[in-house]
Amino acid sequence: MVTVTERSARNSRRTATVALAALATAAAAVAAALSGPALAQDKTAEEIAKYRQMLAEGNPAELWEAAGEEMWKKPAGPKNASLEQCDLGKGPGVTKGAYAELPRYFADAGKVMDLEQRLAYCRVTLQGLTKEEATKNPFSSAGKPSEIERLAAFVTGESRGVKMNVQLKHAEEKRVYALGQKMFYYRGGAYDFACATCHAVDGQRIRLQDLPNLMTEKGAQAAYTTWPAYRVSQGEVRTMQHRLYDCLRQQRFPEPAYGSDVITALTMFLAKNANGGTYDGPNMKR
Structure with a gap:
């Protein structure tokens, strides 16, 4: 059995090799961007696609998955219990395929929950943590790893x-x-933006980033099925809660509370629109 330490060493070697290749690719993309507007856009997109392909061959998210699996099985909290009896919708302890059917209604909680809400619920009910303890540090920062991100990486994988x-x-x-759909089209914030401003039109771009049209089957599937993802620029696995939080931040919306029902609603809308797509996360992003 491969331990977390062994996986870490293996991935460190992979990442070093991949980083060198990525630097060369990035340089090629920059050169393309300076060679002329029309040609540059196509060439840059091509180079970015190559960059992502190379990075995917050594995705550090494997480390988060392994750490999350250990946390899932390890007794913790006042009740000294593991999460192996957590019901994610397919029965206590069943993780295979569970994320592909979330968010969903849970009768025991009396509400629709996304993965991160459900993980917090299980940590409270099974392990005896308070809600504040169960949702503490949901997003990693320097020197402060997030348990939730690791659990989410395991379950989504x-x-x-x-x-x-x-x-x-x-x-x-x-x-x-329906609430999530309303949220997707709701305009607000200092820029009077909505999610739809960037993600309901074909061919939108921001800097070098293509913006998927989430109102098309292809766009919705391609976007939703690759989150959570390891963010190369941040050195962390970021969950769907973080992705939506960051989008709203960039729109200058009020900061949403972690695990809020409005984020679950928006997730529900996006996830349902991605139905039929093959899940391929945790993935890797720039």
Whole structure:
């Protein structure tokens, strides 16, 4: 069995090799960007695609997955219990394919939950943590690793290769989906932006980044099925909660509370639109 330490050493060697190749690719992309507007855009997109392909061959997210699996199985909290009886929607302890069906309605909680809300719920009910303890430090920063990000990496990795299949069978699921749709088109903040401003039109770009049209099947599937992801620029695995938090921050919206129902609603809307796509996370992003 490969330990976390062994995986770390293996990935360190991979990452060093990949980093050198990535630098060369980045230089090529910059050179292309300076060679002329029309040609540069196509060439830069091509080089960025090569860059992502090379990085994917040594994705450090494997370390987060391994650490998350250890946390899932390790007894913790006042009740000294593991999370192996946590029901993610497919029965206590079943992780395979669970993320591909989230968010969903949970009768025991009486509400629709996304993965991170559900993990916090299980940490409270099974391990005896307070809500504040269960959601402490949801996003990693320098010297402060996040337990939630590691747990999320493990659980999402268990759905790799599974088709997205988010349902709207319960009345609450339908209500939350409708709320998420409203949130997607809601304009606000200092820039009077909505999610749809950037993600409901074909061919949008910001700097060197293509912006997927999340209202198309192809765009929704390509975007949603690759999060969570290891962010090369941040050196951390970032979850869907973080992705949406950061989007709202850039729109200059009020900061959403971690695990808030409005973020779950927006996630529900995006996840349902990605149905049929093959999940391929945790992935890797710039």
